[in-house]
Amino acid sequence: MKTIDILAVGELNVDLLLNRIAGFPEVGKEIFAQDMTLTLGSSTAIFAANAATLGPRVAFVGMIGRDGFGELVRNSLRERKVDVSCLIEAEGAATGLTAILNYGNDRANVTYPGAMSLMGVKDLDPAVIAQAQHVHISSVFLQEQLHKDLAGIVRLVKRCGATLSMDVQFDPAETWEFDCAAILPYVDVFMPNEQEIMAITGKDSVDAAVEAILPHAHVIVVKMGTKGSLLVTPEGRKQLPATLNENVVDAIGAGDSYDAGFVSAFVRGKSLEECQRIGNLTGAVNTTAAGGTGAFTSLEAVEKAALKHFGQKLGL
Template sequence: MDKLDVLAIGELNVDLILNEIDGEVEVGKEKLAGNMSLTLGSSTAIFASNLSSLGAKVGFLGKVGVDAFGEFVTQKLAGRGIDTSLVIAEKSLSTGATVVLNYGEDRAMVTHPGAMDFLSMKDITDEHLASAKHIHFSSLFLQAGLKKDIHRLFAKAQALGLTTSLDTQWDPAEKWEFDFESILPFVDVFLPNETELLHLTNTATVEAAIEKLKPYVRNLAVKRGNKGSVLYRPGQELLELSGYLNTDVVDAIGAGDSFNAGFIYKYVNGTSLEECLDFANLTGALNTTAVGGTGAFASKELLSEIALRKFNISIDF
């Protein structure tokens, strides 16, 4: 059997998204939302779904409860052509859920981790890893069961000949405990956003953060929202690319995950890092044209139509 292009490992949950909210939420008061939707949530799942829509062969390894939300996310993944045979359903757990309050390009979120807290190294075998060419992991701080062993996961993957990518995402506790000296030497592509990078390194600028990470990092792609992105490669000049500006943002949920999907899609196909970065900027922007993290990625045809209409770009899959 052909190997997967990418095995996504990580959290699974649903997103209950509220839009058109009549003001910021206050304790003890009620606000109304003009629009609501239930979608596939979690950074890793949005990444996997959109990567599959781009044309990669993707599998998912994660944990859910035996409940309606667990069925929902598993069916959504399978509906996008993702191999869900490694998704573990446990009766004693509940599937995670995030309530998202959208305010233009910004948002507030409350997450119940549920089953995502319980995925651990004992659930991930060498055989699982060897089924793919590349592994991607997101949301380090939401996954207590794997956080302490993440360096082991990446080291094992590289020993088996896989390439690897990581997006730590936001730390809800805001402690930013990240052992980059042990982890990053085993990460081929590190994909934080600018704010997260500065917190992770306790620095004030991207340049200062890169200086701190230079002894350990391989390739670093920094997401900067509508400002574009920055790419650091050891021994080469810093590359800065402008973003693709969407002047009519529907919501920005999953834009960073869609950036990751675009980058890794090109990366596993052997494209230059410069082209990976430019395509990632485009897929991140495409994400903002529809509701939820996966709305714009329903098909290649839809992506191509939006890219041409919104950004005058013809996508080369």
């Protein structure tokens, strides 16, 4: 008997938001911010928190430091009903942090990756993975060691008997080093957005990019913002338009919320087309409230928002 429905493997950090700053920071000067928020950041954490809200039993494997920010990460995940018993405390590295300076409609971000860059295949306990029905890996370029070990990690997951999904996310170095032939045969559902699938393959259209990876991949889901998503299976392709939100609050975490809906439906044994419908819907619900988790305070809140804004039943 498996005790975990979804095991999220990925990056953890805190976001320090400095808002309403008096001007853009200049070297050698000091200015005030009128407002500050310190909160759980990271794409994998948004995925895990929102998937747990949707119902599945979600656990997290990620690396934090032995420090106050690590405690904040642990407590925030726990509040969202994510099992944090498998978080790893790094020896001699601090919890990662992104400082976000908001100035008017613009922002400048500085990230200190810290502990998140250290987690590799040697840190993943096969006994924990064996407890999971499904593993979701995300933000593969942000995590230095995980990126290096990725081919070994996906093989380990399959040896442990779990199904596997993967969202690559952006590559800050923009080298997009990703060995499709070594990795994708082990990934049951590959979930990039359109920019990412084109960057990985070096192609200039989604169609060409899909053609390029198809020989290695199983199911591919391409997230396409306001255009919705493309589902590619051995049976064929289905483009599903977005359940469009005309009053977007912000789109932070829309892709992670799409993943949370799709994967939650997948582990419940729904058809791939139903997984896609639910992913589109949870991605859209994400845009109705601020930040990546604002719309996912409870299952009832998600169901209500889905019905009110998009006239659809969540169906999970």
